[in-house]
Amino acid sequence: MMKVLIVDDEKTIRETLKEILEEEGYQVFTEEVGSKVVERVKELQPNLIILDLFLPGISGMEVLKKLNEEGLTEKIPVVIVSGHGTVETAVKAMKLKAYDFIEKPIKYEKFLSAVEGALKREVKLENEKTVSELTNLPLKRAxxxxxxxxxxxxxxxxxxxxxxxxxxxxxxxxxxxxxxNKYGFHQ
Incomplete structure (x- = not known):
């Protein structure tokens, strides 16, 4: 099951987005404090992060910068949500490897489209990595x-x-x- 971490200080937004994503079959976790995000990401290893820019304490942009510095944005796509976004803010977020930028109030279809696009990107990166790794193995093992x-x-x-x-x-x-059984999957 795909895991999504929603980071937003507004409880109603967190709960609404969580409900939407759970109805779509995702496993959803939430966080309201920016300073805890990097730790939670390492702990949960989500497939996607939904990140608000305006958080108490450390801003969403600072969180994105830390995720990028730790190389986490290479593996985990980040969709930014903000009610106070400007073109400059969106450009800055994209330079820090955010996958998408959505303005609040969030439109349902646009939100789901961004989530699905980000997760397809994540699977594609995973598959590309697998292919490059497999070419270094003997055929049977590959x-x-x-x-x-x-x-x-x-x-x-x-x-x-x-x-x-x-x-x-x-x-x-x-x-x-x-x-x-052969591959060690436990159901």
């Missing part, structure tokens, strides 16, 4: 590593539903169980 990554992605896609995953992969469920 095939096994690819199959393991493929099964992991399919299970994510179907939220762990083994019957649907097996049907999608066009294999019987007992074969899928065997592969899960």
């Amino acid at each position: 095939k096994e590593e690819f199959e393991k990554a493929y099964i992991k992605e399919i299970l994510k896609k179907f939220n762990g539903d083994l019957k649907r995953a097996a049907a999608f992969m066009e294999i019987d469920i007992s074969n899928l169980y065997r592969k899960l």
Whole structure:
């Protein structure tokens, strides 16, 4: 299941975005204090971060800068949300490797589109990394590593539903169980 961390000091926004994303099948975590974000990101390893720019204490822009300095924005896309954004602010956020910038009040369709786009980017980066790593392995091991990554992605896609995953992969469920055991997946 894809994990999303929402960082916003306004409880109503946090709860609204959380509800929207949970209805779409995401596992959602929230944070309201900017100074705790880097630690939470390392702990949770989310697939996406939704980040407000105006937070008490340390600003969202400072949080984005720290995430970038730690190399976390290379692996985890960040969607900025702000009610006080300017073109300069958006440009600055993009230079710090934010994936997208959404103005408040947040429009439902635009928000979901940004989330889906950011997560597709994240999967694409993961797959590109896997391909470059696999080319340095002997063929048998590369095939096994690819199959393991493929099964992991399919299970994510179907939220762990083994019957649907097996049907999608066009294999019987007992074969899928065997592969899960072989690769150390614990259901």
